[in-house]
Amino acid sequence: MNILAIETSCDETSAAIYGDDGLLANEIASQLIHQKYGGVVPELASRAHVRNIMPIIDAALTKASISKETISAIAVTYGPGLVGSILVGLNFAKALALAWNKPLIGINHIEGHLFSNFVNAKFPEEPFITLIVSGGHTLLVRVNAPGQYQIMGTTKDDAAGEAFDKVAKMLNLGYPGGPIIDKISQRADASYLRLSKPKMDNKFDFSFSGIKTAVLYFIKKLAPEELEKHRADIAASFQSTAVNFLIDRSFSLVDEIGLKILSVVGGVACNSLLRKRLAERALSENVRVLVPPPLLCTDNAAMIARAGYFKYQKGNFSPLSISPDPSLAL
Numbered sequence: 001m002n003i004l005a006i007e008t009s010c011d012e013t014s015a016a017i018y019g020d021d022g023l024l025a026n027e028i029a030s031q032l033i034h035q036k037y038g039g040v041v042p043e044l045a046s047r048a049h050v051r052n053i054m055p056i057i058d059a060a061l062t063k064a065s066i067s068k069e070t071i072s073a074i075a076v077t078y079g080p081g082l083v084g085s086i087l088v089g090l091n092f093a094k095a096l097a098l099a100w101n102k103p104l105i106g107i108n109h110i111e112g113h114l115f116s117n118f119v120n121a122k123f124p125e126e127p128f129i130t131l132i133v134s135g136g137h138t139l140l141v142r143v144n145a146p147g148q149y150q151i152m153g154t155t156k157d158d159a160a161g162e163a164f165d166k167v168a169k170m171l172n173l174g175y176p177g178g179p180i181i182d183k184i185s186q187r188a189d190a191s192y193l194r195l196s197k198p199k200m201d202n203k204f205d206f207s208f209s210g211i212k213t214a215v216l217y218f219i220k221k222l223a224p225e226e227l228e229k230h231r232a233d234i235a236a237s238f239q240s241t242a243v244n245f246l247i248d249r250s251f252s253l254v255d256e257i258g259l260k261i262l263s264v265v266g267g268v269a270c271n272s273l274l275r276k277r278l279a280e281r282a283l284s285e286n287v288r289v290l291v292p293p294p295l296l297c298t299d300n301a302a303m304i305a306r307a308g309y310f311k312y313q314k315g316n317f318s319p320l321s322i323s324p325d326p327s328l329a330l
């Protein structure tokens with residue numbers, strides 16, 4: 001059984017094939033055009049998806065060395081994300097399903113991220129906690145089984161990735177800011193700026209706007225030459241506070257519920273400090289921490305194919321009338 005998956009929810013056009021023999025292809029076309037605008041321009045993203053989608057699907061089929069006859073179903077992201085971007089992938093998937101006479105499986109992009117840790121590993125048989133940290137989401141989820149989710153905490157304002165990108169913008173570092181902050185923080189002083197973590201009513205919720213605003217006020221008061229000198233130190237201070245916040249909440253939830261597995265997924269899971277601190281805490285607290293390889297943290301169709309594989313086994317198909325849902329929740 002082979003699932004062909006398509007992912008176009010934001011600015012990555014991706015096609016993947018996952019089946020009984022594991023991941024056979026995961027082709028990704030990233031759109032660099034958005035860098036000069038400092039963020040994703042929806043109209044440009046849709047146009048780039050239209051240009052990229054056919055070649056990327058061809059590339060995935062070629063890489064996997066399989067023909068369309070051996071595809072069992074087409075899985076595709078139908079939300080959340082940019083409606084104009086989702087429409088390109090979703091309509092293409094519908095056309096393929098119709099032309100090839102294969103079932104269609106609509107996938108929630110966030111559930112896709114959740115499955116990204118199980119592209120190369122087995123889905124745990126016991127319940128576990130997942131921290132989903134991406135550009136648009138920061139969620140702590142108790143996973144009882146595939147498809148059975150209980151949201152334990154969420155962000156009350158910005159998502160973690162969004163905060164990384166906004167702080168990078170304040171510091172004139174370019175877009176996307178997360179990877180740049182990660183890189184320049186490596187040899188910087190993270191104790192330069194003291195930022196306090198917000199207090200929340202629910203101890204498993206998150207908030208990043210207060211930390212971000214504290215950075216903004218600090219920058220505004222700084223002389224230009226001081227900003228020039230300490231740009232990386234400010235970035236590192238923000239990164240360290242954000243990472244500690246994410247880790248503390250996740251481990252206190254794992255500890256309180258008494259589960260032994262913490263899965264961390266989404267673009268921010270690429271962050272090297274987060275990965276380092278997770279490994280340290282895993283060791284000291286005897287918790288199994290799962291983090292995907294960086295290519296499976298940011299948007300990719302492999303995770304959509306993996307989620308599609310699970311839904312195919314359950315016979316969970318979608319009608320051809322399925323529409324994009326830009327604010328689809330987990």
Ligand SMILES: Nc1ncnc2c1ncn2[C@@H]1O[C@H](COP(=O)(O)OP(=O)(O)OP(=O)(O)O)[C@@H](O)[C@H]1O
Binds near residue numbers: 109134176269
């Ligand atoms: N090394 C890194 N350190 C910190 N943040 C990072 C790093 N690499 C990527 N990111 C952040 O990850 C985010 C992108 O992740 P992802 O592709 O999962 O998000 P998205 O698809 O835009 O949002 P969502 O999945 O919530 O719809 C960006 O905000 C980016 O800055």
Ligand SMILES: [Mg+2]
Binds near residue numbers: 113134135267298299
């Ligand atoms: Mg994503």
